[in-house]
Amino acid sequence: METLDVIKTRAEAAVPGAQLALAPNGAVPAEASLVVDSAHAAAVARFLRDDPQLQLDYCSNVTGVDWLEASIKEKIKTRKLVDGVEKEVEETVEHKRPGHLEAVYHLYSMKLKHGPLVLRQRTANRVDQVRVASLTPVWRSAEFQEREAYDLFGIVFDGHPDLRRILMWDEFQDHPMRKDYVEPDDYEYEPTAHDDVLDKARRHYPVEEHP
Amino acid sequence: MIDEGLRSELSKQGVFTTTVGELYNWGRKNSIWPLNFGLACCAIEMIAASMARFDISRFGSEVFRPSPRQADLMIVAGTVTKKMAPQVVRLYNQMPEPKYVIAMGACAISGGPFKQGYNVLKGIDRYLPVDVHIPGCPPRPEALLHALITLQEKIAGQKLTGPERAPHLQEEAPSEYPIPDYGAYDLDPPKNPDVWQPPVLARKD
Numbered sequence: 080m081e082t083l084d085v086i087k088t089r090a091e092a093a094v095p096g097a098q099l100a101l102a103p104n105g106a107v108p109a110e111a112s113l114v115v116d117s118a119h120a121a122a123v124a125r126f127l128r129d130d131p132q133l134q135l136d137y138c139s140n141v142t143g144v145d146w147l148e149a150s151i152k153e154k155i156k157t158r159k160l161v162d163g164v165e166k167e168v169e170e171t172v173e174h175k176r177p178g179h180l181e182a183v184y185h186l187y188s189m190k191l192k193h194g195p196l197v198l199r200q201r202t203a204n205r206v207d208q209v210r211v212a213s214l215t216p217v218w219r220s221a222e223f224q225e226r227e228a229y230d231l232f233g234i235v236f237d238g239h240p241d242l243r244r245i246l247m248w249d250e251f252q253d254h255p256m257r258k259d260y261v262e263p264d265d266y267e268y269e270p271t272a273h274d275d276v277l278d279k280a281r282r283h284y285p286v287e288e289h290p
Numbered sequence: 291m292i293d294e295g296l297r298s299e300l301s302k303q304g305v306f307t308t309t310v311g312e313l314y315n316w317g318r319k320n321s322i323w324p325l326n327f328g329l330a331c332c333a334i335e336m337i338a339a340s341m342a343r344f345d346i347s348r349f350g351s352e353v354f355r356p357s358p359r360q361a362d363l364m365i366v367a368g369t370v371t372k373k374m375a376p377q378v379v380r381l382y383n384q385m386p387e388p389k390y391v392i393a394m395g396a397c398a399i400s401g402g403p404f405k406q407g408y409n410v411l412k413g414i415d416r417y418l419p420v421d422v423h424i425p426g427c428p429p430r431p432e433a434l435l436h437a438l439i440t441l442q443e444k445i446a447g448q449k450l451t452g453p454e455r456a457p458h459l460q461e462e463a464p465s466e467y468p469i470p471d472y473g474a475y476d477l478d479p480p481k482n483p484d485v486w487q488p489p490v491l492a493r494k495d
Contacts, residue, residue, distance in 0.1 A: 247409065248373045250472040255408045262408050263475040268489045269405070276406060 080193040081132065083111050089130070094122045102199060112183070112197030120200050120212040121238070127186060127196065128217055135186040135196055138218035141225055143232030145205070145258045148178035178205045180234050184214060184221065202234060205257075213239035231256035311450045318362075319350075319445040322390070322438070325361035325381065326354035330368025332395035332428040339431035349438055358384040363441070364418075365434070369397035369404060370411040372477050376469045379417045383466040388458035390445075392437050393420045396427040403427070408475075416481040417467055 087099045097119035102112045115123045127135045152173050159168045180202040187194030200211040213236035215222045225236045226245040233254035236242055253260060272280040297307055328336055340346045355361040358381045370378055393414050396402030404410035422437040448456035457463040470477035
């Protein structure tokens with residue numbers, strides 16, 4: 080498969096107006112991914128599927144990621160004049176990452192036997208702007224998994240043919256895989272409580288007062 | 291009632307005596323037909339118990355019925371999610387009396403490893419009267435057979451008359467249990483207080 084840079088350039092040329100970005104991966108395999116804006120996601124997805132050199136005809140996995148708002152510290156080496164001498168100085172730069180939700184697609188090509196290409200869509204925030212484009216019209220296999228991401232993370236997929244909850248029951252409130260999900264306080268006796276459960280046990284069965 | 295000593299003496303002489311109640315219970319306990327349904331990985335062990343190596347048919351329970359109308363025993367084999375629990379109670383309600391319940395595995399008896407999760411019922415005994423609990427994750431087929439033998443012993447000991455007669459012979463004993471509704475976070479009600487109450491205890495530490 081071509082490198083992500085090449086794919087990015089070709090996709091931008093094929094889909095006018097598409098804003099693609101590369102998302103690096105700090106883990107050992109360093110598998111970077113392609114971030115696409117929701118407005119052009121369907122067109123870019125069609126390009127990835129139909130392009131003769133890519134033919135990514137199989138979407139194996141769709142999942143959600145919940146990114147809380149966080150401040151990230153980065154160390155950057157810069158050259159600076161210190162006492163008239165140019166030196167390399169390490170500076171810590173802190174920047175805020177706004178909270179957002181992410182839909183991640185893993186794409187393979189059955190025909191050309193390559194992949195995966197990781198495609199991501201990001202929402203504007205975690206509260207009220209949680210819409211991304213559904214890629215079910217492009218890869219039918221995304222249908223149930225987008226429903227799952229909607230159910231558990233609350234990502235709304237525009238253009239999905241049947242966006243309902245799939246794992247939780249329809250009356251369920253909230254999205255349980257979100258990092259700020261607060262579970263109801265329905266603790267019952269636990270014989271081997273530890274960690275968080277032990278705290279709950281202490282709250283529900285307070286220490287006996289001995290005279 | 292015949293004296294136990296006289297009875298064993300008679301049986302040594304080749305004269306077998308019995309009572310209608312014993313004969314009735316003997317027939318019942320050796321033909322417990324389970325309902326053919328499984329919820330998770332425990333069902334694989336249940337299937338293994340029904341196959342040649344463990345052979346549940348030695349105990350007369352090989353006739354897994356696909357309809358609750360023909361089943362005597364509900365083996366709750368696996369994790370009962372909150373979404374599935376109303377259907378399990380409904381299946382139980384559709385079974386004819388006399389009926390029995392075996393809760394198989396850690397999840398069915400207590401929620402197991404998912405007890406602190408958001409989507410798993412903390413034991414089917416919140417809604418149904420469970421006769422035999424089997425711990426294990428999953429329990430071996432032998433454990434299921436042991437539970438079945440325990441249930442057979444229970445059936446053999448059930449009385450047919452008197453105030454302590456078997457529940458299916460008591461007119462006032464409930465045969466169906468209320469089916470819980472789906473709530474915003476949990477089932478509504480989260481438990482049937484007539485069947486199950488949480489343990490009340492004060493911690494010492």
